[in-house]
Amino acid sequence: MPREAAPKEPALAAQAERIMASFSRGGYEQIAMAVIQPAGPFLDSVGETLRARTYVFVDHHGQEVCLRPDLTIPTCRLHLARHPGGNTLARYCYHGLAFRYQPGGARPTHPTEFRQAGIESFAACDREKEDAAILSLTLEALREAGLEQTQLTIGDLGLFAALLCAIPMPARWRRRLWHHFWRRDSFRRVLMRLTSSEALKAHEMPRDLVGRLDPANPEAAEAIVIEYLERSGLTIYGTRTLPEMTERLLAAAADAREAPLELAAAALIDSLTLVRTPAPQAVRRVSELLRPHKIDIEPALVSFKRRLDLLDSHGVDTRQAQFSAVFGRSLEYYTGFVFQAVSPKLGATNPIASGGRYDGLLTDLGAPHPVPAIGSCIHTERLFAALHGDGP
Amino acid sequence: MSAKFVLALPSKGRLKEDCANMLAEAGLAITKSGSARGYKGTIVHVPEVEVNFVSSSEIAHFLKNGTAHVGVTGEDLLREAVPECADRLNLRAPCGFGYADVVVAVPAWWIDVQRMADLEELAMTFRRRHGRSIRVATKYMNLTQRFFAQHGVSGYRTVESLGATEGAPAAQLAELVVDITTTGATLRANDLRVLNDGVILRSQAHVVSSNAAPWSDHFRAIERELLEALARTKHPDLKSHPLNTRQTSNLNGERDAV
Numbered sequence: 001m002p003r004e005a006a007p008k009e010p011a012l013a014a015q016a017e018r019i020m021a022s023f024s025r026g027g028y029e030q031i032a033m034a035v036i037q038p039a040g041p042f043l044d045s046v047g048e049t050l051r052a053r054t055y056v057f058v059d060h061h062g063q064e065v066c067l068r069p070d071l072t073i074p075t076c077r078l079h080l081a082r083h084p085g086g087n088t089l090a091r092y093c094y095h096g097l098a099f100r101y102q103p104g105g106a107r108p109t110h111p112t113e114f115r116q117a118g119i120e121s122f123a124a125c126d127r128e129k130e131d132a133a134i135l136s137l138t139l140e141a142l143r144e145a146g147l148e149q150t151q152l153t154i155g156d157l158g159l160f161a162a163l164l165c166a167i168p169m170p171a172r173w174r175r176r177l178w179h180h181f182w183r184r185d186s187f188r189r190v191l192m193r194l195t196s197s198e199a200l201k202a203h204e205m206p207r208d209l210v211g212r213l214d215p216a217n218p219e220a221a222e223a224i225v226i227e228y229l230e231r232s233g234l235t236i237y238g239t240r241t242l243p244e245m246t247e248r249l250l251a252a253a254a255d256a257r258e259a260p261l262e263l264a265a266a267a268l269i270d271s272l273t274l275v276r277t278p279a280p281q282a283v284r285r286v287s288e289l290l291r292p293h294k295i296d297i298e299p300a301l302v303s304f305k306r307r308l309d310l311l312d313s314h315g316v317d318t319r320q321a322q323f324s325a326v327f328g329r330s331l332e333y334y335t336g337f338v339f340q341a342v343s344p345k346l347g348a349t350n351p352i353a354s355g356g357r358y359d360g361l362l363t364d365l366g367a368p369h370p371v372p373a374i375g376s377c378i379h380t381e382r383l384f385a386a387l388h389g390d391g392p
Numbered sequence: 393m394s395a396k397f398v399l400a401l402p403s404k405g406r407l408k409e410d411c412a413n414m415l416a417e418a419g420l421a422i423t424k425s426g427s428a429r430g431y432k433g434t435i436v437h438v439p440e441v442e443v444n445f446v447s448s449s450e451i452a453h454f455l456k457n458g459t460a461h462v463g464v465t466g467e468d469l470l471r472e473a474v475p476e477c478a479d480r481l482n483l484r485a486p487c488g489f490g491y492a493d494v495v496v497a498v499p500a501w502w503i504d505v506q507r508m509a510d511l512e513e514l515a516m517t518f519r520r521r522h523g524r525s526i527r528v529a530t531k532y533m534n535l536t537q538r539f540f541a542q543h544g545v546s547g548y549r550t551v552e553s554l555g556a557t558e559g560a561p562a563a564q565l566a567e568l569v570v571d572i573t574t575t576g577a578t579l580r581a582n583d584l585r586v587l588n589d590g591v592i593l594r595s596q597a598h599v600v601s602s603n604a605a606p607w608s609d610h611f612r613a614i615e616r617e618l619l620e621a622l623a624r625t626k627h628p629d630l631k632s633h634p635l636n637t638r639q640t641s642n643l644n645g646e647r648d649a650v
Contacts, residue, residue, distance in 0.1 A: 228503070
């Protein structure tokens with residue numbers, strides 16, 4: 001189907017003008033970025049699956065580049081180009097084309113090229129305050145464009161991180177669970193593995209070697225590993241180093257001796273991933289889950305409550321918002337507050353606006369220290385479809 | 393619409409010889425024809441068939457876009473070039489030659505990495521230490537992506553390698569490889585080891601029909617004639633294969649899994 005041409009364009013432009021005017025009034029500096037971006041930062045933060053939906057190609061210098069699939073990473077790169085430390089307060093807004101290959105063919109709600117209007121905020125230290133400001137400004141821009149009614153879903157990955165920290169377990173298990181959090185199936189598998197001493201002992205590494213490593217004495221381990229490699233006629237080469245491998249072998253040795261995670265603790269982690277409730281009840285629901293386990297994540301719950309109050313003070317009706325504890329699981333770089341706004345007309349598979357906190361992304365892109373960061377963007381073609389009648 | 397029935401065959405190497413032998417046994421002797429310097433030919437007994445000799449990977453593309461009606465090439469190349477293999481192609485029969493396994497191989501000294509699941513854990517620790525993802529050198533970008541996703545491995549980057557892939561880890565161009573092997577000798581010579589669950593595909597040459605080619609009843613009859621002649625040869629795989637079913641590919645089931 002050919003993309004609908006002329007008649008829609010002026011209306012879309014007028015809509016964008018209203019959105020961008022809201023962003024500017026909010027104090028966001030309007031920026032523009034290159035359409036063709038290096039593919040590396042996208043592939044590193046999203047993974048190789050990005051290729052399936054993104055126009056990636058090799059330029060004349062042999063570098064892998066792409067037509068930007070979204071504008072958040074380009075905004076981060078621009079911010080880091082201006083402020084290499086990243087930690088300078090800045091608020092940007094943009095309106096520009098993004099490109100996604102649509103395997104099922106392009107539709108009005110899933111075009112191959114579309115315009116995103118978004119805002120990103122860096123280095124604002126009062127996180128909840130900034131979270132609330134970003135979401136309320138996004139909703140205000142939607143209202144300015146004419147969309148009064150949206151269904152709001154919010155989540156907070158900070159609650160999950162706090163729960164992992166509060167449950168006693170080795171730090172490497174926390175890292176493992178957090179790493180797998182974004183993969184629903186493997187997360188469950190990893191979680192269940194930690195509850196079984198059999199499974200913790202199971203691995204296919206050389207048993208005679210792992211059995212000789214003492215997790216309490218890591219200094220001695222390297223010599224034992226070197227001796228094993230020499231005896232087996234194996235030569236160390238490539239970019240990976242011996243200490244890296246020794247760390248994993250020691251982890252396997254430690255896992256085999258570790259007391260497994262209590263079933264009740266695993267069940268608690270699992271049950272938090274299932275919580276869905278109207279936002280005002282979220283704190284109570286999560287507290288009720290934790291109480292029998294005598295586990296306290298009070299600071300994370302206080303932050304959540306404070307953010308809700310701030311949203312209320314901005315005039316956002318949080319009573320109508322849904323809370324989902326694992327919402328935000330789809331995009332690996334989110335670290336805290338996440339949200340999306342859906343129009344009843346287009347439904348939950350076609351969110352009109354979405355965003356979230358990504359405090360780890362700037363370090364991935366080269367910042368020396370973590371930088372508080374949150375952003376939001378409006379899918380302008382969907383907004384237009386919601387307002388002017390094209391169905392999904 | 394093409395007036396000729398196009399049969400695409402490998403233009404060089406061992407695969408070319410094996411194909412020629414298979415066709416000769418089936419009584420489908422080929423004569424080179426025309427001034428195209430040996431890149432065209434005809435089958436003596438089936439004059440409507442135009443034989444095109446092209447590279448094995450080109451054959452996959454010919455079948456994908458319908459330039460050829462039938463071709464012979466490796467399943468590895470087909471699956472790499474045609475992700476939606478089951479819709480675009482009919483893998484009619486394995487040939488019993490052109491064997492090659494597509495495998496995930498790591499430096500042999502990585503004794504902590506024995507399974508695909510270890511790779512995901514490794515990716516996590518590698519990233520923490522090096523500030524970047526582990527790299528996989530391969531010419532099979534699509535096969536790699538699908539297989540790794542199937543095993544829940546995500547923290548990696550692929551680096552396209554068009555030759556001597558097995559040397560990439562030693563040259564520090566990548567940390568591991570996805571490569572083909574027949575005996576494993578080349579991998580061993582380069583201090584690489586295949587993961588215990590790291591066989592992506594046990595590939596061999598296949599006789600393949602294209603769904604994208606312009607078919608007529610007459611061309612279907614020619615196809616049947618060719619396939620039946622091949623089935624009469626002593627190639628056991630060809631003989632046992634049910635040629636009259638439309639979808640004989642073992643990829644169909646696998647496609648759902650990836």
